[in-house]
Amino acid sequence: MARFELVLPEGTAELVFRRHDDQLLLVHTEVPEGLSGRGVGGELVRAAVDHAVAEGLTVVPLCPFAQRWLRRHPDVAGAARIDWP
Secondary structure, three states: OEEEEEEEOOEEEEEEEEEEOOEEEEEEEEOOHHHOOOOHHHHHHHHHHHHHHHHOOEEEEOOHHHHHHHHHOHHHHOOOEEOOO
């Protein structure tokens, strides 16, 4: 598995993903407590979606946080093909 990372003085946030054929599976988002509520997790999901669009991949949000975030941000979700689990 691979990950998107956002490194800040308060800690490192990550979105673990796996690529499977033409899919980008979003597996788990982890944000340190000191960064919670600051939009860091959303930045990671947005980066994953941007990556999927650039690579022509379908996003599969297995991570509950990524699912919720994408449902609350249809402008971002609408930019990519999404295969909801």
